[in-house]
Amino acid sequence: MTDRSNTTVRTRRSDQRSPDDGIRLRALSAAVYPPEESASWPGRNIEWAAPDFDIEIFDEHGDLVSYTGLVIRRARHEGANVLIAGIGAVKTHPAFRGRGLAPSAIDAALGKGVEEGCEFGLLVCEDHLVPYYERSAWCLYEGTMLTTQCGEKEPFDFNKVMVRSLGPPAPTSGILDLQGPPW
């Protein structure tokens, strides 16, 4: 079911985040990932990229209830330059789930990516979320994705890689070098 009434979507450069924006985002993150869960998350040792844009959804009281980060990344696929709209840190407050907020934030992020000239979207997720994203036109990237960790190139095998077309079909095989950390 989709109920997005009384919510507001805001897209802003992450480097223009105010101290209050940071406090709201940390509060949402803590509601989504309790401290004991964050402390034992295997991905905590991975170097992740910071977002270029924040997509925030507020409820009618001005509380941050859903967030998606957008990384604009110049990468290489099979040696050719590609510009990717990287979707990351997708989260919705537990009390606001099932209302289509995360898909709204992701669509806004991909729209911003198109404005910036991106050719396809890319996210990484745990296995159990693959069917969820497949329902929104994301598909599995079956090739090898290289990322940079502490300055060294490494194949990414921490979790699943998914891509979504933003016009021309997104690549789903071959070597994709993110030329930087994942998101």
Ligand SMILES: CC(C)(COP(=O)(O)OP(=O)(O)OC[C@H]1O[C@@H](n2cnc3c(N)ncnc32)[C@H](O)[C@@H]1OP(=O)(O)O)[C@@H](O)C(=O)NCCC(=O)NCCS
């Ligand atoms: C995944 C998440 C962002 C979805 O946010 P949302 O705003 O509720 O988005 P939607 O309204 O589309 O979500 C509802 C759907 O999410 C699916 N979903 C949510 N969490 C899920 C999980 N852990 N496993 C499988 N499916 C899940 C449900 O199947 C539900 O499907 P429905 O539409 O048929 O009811 C939210 O559950 C969340 O914040 N989870 C914790 C953080 C996380 O895993 N983020 C994703 C990182 S890639």
